[in-house]
Amino acid sequence: MQVSRVLPILAVSAMSLLFFFGCGKSDSKMKSNWKGGLLTEVGSYQRSSTGVLVNVWIDQEHLVRYSISAPGGRQLIRSSERASAYSKWIIYFDDNGWLWFDSSDIGSSVAKKSPDGTYQEVQISDQPDLIRMMPQEFFDRLPRSIQARWKDYRSRIGK
C-alpha cells in the first residue's frame, strides 16, 4: 500500500480512538490516608496528619481546578488558574501545606499558606525565593528547559 494511502487511514484511526478514548480521566476518587506529595490524577485527597482536603477536578471548560479545604469543610482556596486539562499538569502538596501547581499549558504557580492559615495564589515566573522553595520532586518534573534556567537559583542553597 502506498504511503499516501496509509497516512489518511492512520489519521482516521487515530481520530476514532481519540473520540472514543481520548477524553481523559475525570472520575473522582477519595483517598483518605494520603500523606501529601505528588498528585497527577483528579480526585479528593485528605491528608492523614492534618485532615486538610485537596480536591482536584476538571471543569466544564476542560480546565484543571483545585481547592484546599480545612478539616471542618471550610474552603481555604479555590484555584483561579486556567490550565488546560489537555496539557500535562502536576500538583505537589508539601509539608508546609503549600500547593505547587505546574502545567505545560500555562506554567507554574503556588498556593502559599500564611501563618494565619489563609492562602494566596502566586504565579511563578522568575522569582528566586519561590524557585528555591520548590520541593525537589516537583522541580524534577518541570520541563527540562525550565529546570535549566532555574537550577542556578536552587544551586545557591545547595539543592
Added chain:
Amino acid sequence: MNITFHAEIENGYSTGYEMLHGTHRGEGDFQIRGRATLTPDGRNNNIHYELRYSWNDRIDKNAKYSGDNFFAGILHFFYDPKDYAIHIHWKADSDVTVCDGKIIRSNGYPFNKVKK
C-alpha cells in the same frame, strides 16, 4: 513599550489554536514590545504604534490522553520527537486617536480584522 501578560484563546483538542490555549509564563507569556509615537493635534492625541507581538508557549504530549499517546507513538515510529518551546512573533503597526481619555479612532492591528 514593553508589556508582558498572560494571554488565552479557546481551549480544546481539535485545532492547533486550541492546543496552544494559554501562553506559558515560564517561556515568557505574551509580550508586546515596540515604539509608540505621540503626536498632539489640538485636543486630540494621535499615537502611532510599531509593535512586535510574541506568543510564548510549550508543546508536549499529555500521557493521560490516549490520543496524545497514539499520535506520539506514530511519530516515534519515524523519529524521536521531543517536547519543545514555541515562540510565535509578528509585527504590526496601528494608529489610535485619543480624546479626553477615550479612543475615538483606531486603525491597524489588532483593531481591524486581519485579511486572510
